[in-house]
Amino acid sequence: GKICPAAREFGAAARSAMSEAYFPVGPGLGLEENFLSLDDILMSQEKLPGRAESALPRLAFALGQGAGSGDAIPEGSKLEIPLWLAKGLHDSKRRIIFVELPKIYKEAWRTVFSAxxxxxxxxxxxxxxxxxxxxxxxxxxxENPEIAQTILQTFISRFRGIMDSSQNAYNKDTSALVARLDELERALFRAGQKGLNDFQCWEKGQASQITASSLVQSYGKRKFTDMDG
Known part of the structure; x- marks a missing residue:
């Protein structure tokens, strides 16, 4: 049978929307995670050093410490455990696992950051x-209060230099700087570059030129084609 024009137009718009570039979802902030964010998914795979405070049944194979899927991790075993699993196993009332601090968050490195x-x-x-x-x-x-304070002060200390460099990206090579940034800082650097580029376009009068999005253009072309048919 015939497909009604409205359904055909909706299908065309949907196909066009699916062909649009992936729009990234930003990471969560603080203690929260955004599971639609690729950055948060990758971050949750980062491993933490720890120790099993009790036997962990059927986890040896998953953590690379056993040959069979039913093997248990004995109490007292040292672990390298993904963040997402560590959060799932952590219980302040029941001693299931003990999570150690990665070295960059320990006191020695906190002193370096403070300096x-x-x-x-x-x-x-x-x-x-x-x-x-x-x-x-x-x-x-x-040590949580000290860790939180160091993270905040580190961000404050580095923020000015990152944004200044993003505004001078056209005048000097910033690749060495960007290579040293964490993923959040890289996102800030890109945002600074985009802001500069948008401002320069505005200065040149290009911002006043309103253009239709590719989705609208594709939808319009399909609609006129259907009318001609």
Missing amino acids: DANVVDLHKMGPYYYGFGSQLLNFDNP
Whole structure:
């Protein structure tokens, strides 16, 4: 049978929308995660050092510590456990696992950050320094206040230089700087570059030129084609 014009137009618009570029979803902030964010999904795979406080049945194979899927991890075993699983197993009332701090969040490194946070290659030490560090606050560690303070001060200390560099991106090579940034900082750098580019377009009068989106253009072309037919 015939397909009604409205359904045909809707199908054309839907196909065009599906062909649009992927629009990234931003990561969550603080203790929360956004499971529609690729950055948060990748961050949740980062591993934490820890120790089994009780036997963990059927987890040995998943954590690379056993040959069979039914093998248990004995109590006292050292672990390298993904963040998402550590959060799932953590229980402040029942001692299931003990989560240790990664070295970059320990006191020695906190001292380095306090002295000069700008000298640290955050991407090398951990590409999700801010997000991962915020997630560590889910665990009952007595050093949590110091960790939170260091993360905040590190961001404040590095923010000005990142944004200044993003505004001078056309005048100098910033690749060395960007290579040292964590993923949140890279997103800020890109936002700064985009803001500069948009402002320059506005200065040149290009911002006043209103153009139809590709979705609207595709929809219009399909509609006129159907009318001609």
